[in-house]
Amino acid sequence: MPDLDPLPHRLYRADQVRNLDDIAIRQHGIPGIELMNRAGLAAYRLLRAHWPTARRLTVLAGIGNNGGDGYVVARLARADGLSVRMLQLGDAARLRGEAAASCAAYGDAGGTLEPFQTLPPDTDLIVDALFGTGLERPVTGIWADAITAINAQQAPVLAIDLPSGLHADTGCVMGEAVHASATITFIGLKQGLFVGKGPDYRGEVLFSSLAAPAAVYAQTTPSLRRIDWRQQADSLRPRPRTAHKGDCGHVLIIGGAPGMSGAARLAGEAALRAGAGLVTIATHPDHAAWLNLSRPELMVSGVAEPGELTPLIERADVLAIGPGLGRTNWGRGLWNHVKEQHTPLVVDADALNLLAESPLSRPDWVLTPHPGEAARLLGVSIAEVEQDRPHAVAEIQRRFGGVVVLKGAGTLIRGDSQRPSSVCSEGNPGMATAGAGDVLTGLIAALRGQGLDAEAAACTGVCLHAAAGDQAARGGERGLIASDLIAALRPLANRIGEH
Numbered sequence: 001m002p003d004l005d006p007l008p009h010r011l012y013r014a015d016q017v018r019n020l021d022d023i024a025i026r027q028h029g030i031p032g033i034e035l036m037n038r039a040g041l042a043a044y045r046l047l048r049a050h051w052p053t054a055r056r057l058t059v060l061a062g063i064g065n066n067g068g069d070g071y072v073v074a075r076l077a078r079a080d081g082l083s084v085r086m087l088q089l090g091d092a093a094r095l096r097g098e099a100a101a102s103c104a105a106y107g108d109a110g111g112t113l114e115p116f117q118t119l120p121p122d123t124d125l126i127v128d129a130l131f132g133t134g135l136e137r138p139v140t141g142i143w144a145d146a147i148t149a150i151n152a153q154q155a156p157v158l159a160i161d162l163p164s165g166l167h168a169d170t171g172c173v174m175g176e177a178v179h180a181s182a183t184i185t186f187i188g189l190k191q192g193l194f195v196g197k198g199p200d201y202r203g204e205v206l207f208s209s210l211a212a213p214a215a216v217y218a219q220t221t222p223s224l225r226r227i228d229w230r231q232q233a234d235s236l237r238p239r240p241r242t243a244h245k246g247d248c249g250h251v252l253i254i255g256g257a258p259g260m261s262g263a264a265r266l267a268g269e270a271a272l273r274a275g276a277g278l279v280t281i282a283t284h285p286d287h288a289a290w291l292n293l294s295r296p297e298l299m300v301s302g303v304a305e306p307g308e309l310t311p312l313i314e315r316a317d318v319l320a321i322g323p324g325l326g327r328t329n330w331g332r333g334l335w336n337h338v339k340e341q342h343t344p345l346v347v348d349a350d351a352l353n354l355l356a357e358s359p360l361s362r363p364d365w366v367l368t369p370h371p372g373e374a375a376r377l378l379g380v381s382i383a384e385v386e387q388d389r390p391h392a393v394a395e396i397q398r399r400f401g402g403v404v405v406l407k408g409a410g411t412l413i414r415g416d417s418q419r420p421s422s423v424c425s426e427g428n429p430g431m432a433t434a435g436a437g438d439v440l441t442g443l444i445a446a447l448r449g450q451g452l453d454a455e456a457a458a459c460t461g462v463c464l465h466a467a468a469g470d471q472a473a474r475g476g477e478r479g480l481i482a483s484d485l486i487a488a489l490r491p492l493a494n495r496i497g498e499h
């Protein structure tokens with residue numbers, strides 16, 4: 001019988017999980033009711049392990065197979081002597097197939113149903129089995145009332161497969177969604193748990209493959225790949241003992257209009273801490289001398305007009321343009337010069353806004369938009385980007401080429417369109433602070449300069465940035481500043497203190 005499995009890195013859309021279910025049933029001879037019983041058993045075991053003192057359960061079931069899983073949990077709980085209130089939403093006469101069989105088995109074992117009106121006040125734990133992957137429209141009426149009631153009470157909530165109301169693919173809240181304490185999800189990890197609002201609603205995520213054989217997964221390419229620093233850190237090899245600073249990459253950061261020099265400095269310093277051998281900042285002449293004094297390891301050149309970049313670009317292995325660039329004639333001139341170069345390039349901040357004004361596609365650059373810049377690149381609203389982030393990142397990559405990093409909670413990376421996009425499952429809201437994006441730009445450029453290809457540099461940079469954010473947040477999320485991320489980089493980049 002299945003127990004919990006480690007969280008896989010492969011994520012799927014609802015239609016793909018339905019396909020995996022189908023393969024398990026049709027090609028591997030596991031009956032649908034058996035899968036449902038395994039799902040209910042895995043959820044029940046988890047529930048007992050997590051909340052061993054809970055005696056009074058309230059299970060809310062809808063009329064699809066998600067509800068069917070809920071009936072299995074209720075039956076097992078009753079058999080163990082727990083007190084169970086089984087609240088049905090929708091017309092139980094519409095239950096079909098396995099869900100109907102599961103409901104009948106619950107009834108045969110002596111269980112009773114009540115229509116949902118309110119939640120019992122004396123419950124130790126709520127089991128949310130209203131909707132899973134079958135949610136197909138916004139939640140309204142009594143369904144919304146039930147979700148609101150669940151969210152208003154104090155008992156912990158175990159969501160079956162997905163928090164009800166959360167879209168399985170986009171992580172959008174479809175009207176109302178359950179705030180779960182934990183979500184146990186089956187067969188394949190649903191991507192909506194990791195993108196959009198998923199991280200705010202899912203609680204702890206647990207997974208059971210329902211003992212589906214490995215062959216079930218062989219024919220379906222995951223829609224997303226979950227990445228984290230532990231997994232990505234291997235792409236940073238130890239330095240050879242004979243390394244020379246010229247071997248570790250020369251990064252040229254281009255940015256820092258008057259009043260915005262700090263952005264370029266943060267990017268430069270992050271590049272140094274991520275192991276770049278040499279970092280030069282090409283910035284506005286007004287503050288070049290000050291910038292040079294503020295961090296002596298950075299080389300700084302005041303650049304009044306674009307032609308002055310040429311000798312600097314010739315010496316660089318990788319360029320990063322955007323931090324503090326601004327959109328005045330000075331910044332525009334530099335962007336127009338740099339976008340024609342053939343050196344590996346990272347494009348951020350106002351350089352992305354300038355790119356949005358006159359679109360261009362290149363196969364070799366890394367673009368790092370936040371949702372606002374992404375919206376300008378696509379000519380849509382920020383809300384539209386956030387409604388379906390996996391689609392937005394894929395669309396930017398299709399139009400502009402290269403590797404695209406869509407920043408925000410659950411940063412997405414889209415490279416070669418033949419491979420699934422990646423989503424970083426680390427980081428925290430403390431990183432929503434001025435300059436954090438400049439640090440990321442510096443990191444990606446530094447990693448590119450150390451020989452990683454564009455997609456590997458983007459994935460590794462995003463995960464290193466998120467891990468630094470999580471380190472820095474040990475001192476509290478509120479008040480975290482971008483320099484705290486830089487301070488956390490070195491031990492991580494050298495894997496010091498790892499267990």
Ligand SMILES: NC(=O)C1=CN([C@@H]2O[C@H](COP(=O)(O)OP(=O)(O)OC[C@H]3O[C@@H](n4cnc5c(N)ncnc54)[C@H](O)[C@@H]3O)[C@@H](O)[C@H]2O)[C@@H](O)CC1
Binds near residue numbers: 161
């Ligand atoms: N054999 C299988 O396919 C398995 C399915 N499993 C469970 O089955 C779930 C999927 O089951 P279903 O496809 O039946 O879908 P769901 O149980 O998620 O819900 C579908 C039902 O809800 C209704 N509905 C959708 N949106 C609504 C809304 N906004 N307001 C009111 N009603 C709405 C639909 O008309 C349908 O009746 C998974 O999430 C998982 O929990 C698991 O038991 C594992 C095995």
Ligand SMILES: [K+]
Binds near residue numbers: 128
């Ligand atoms: K659910």
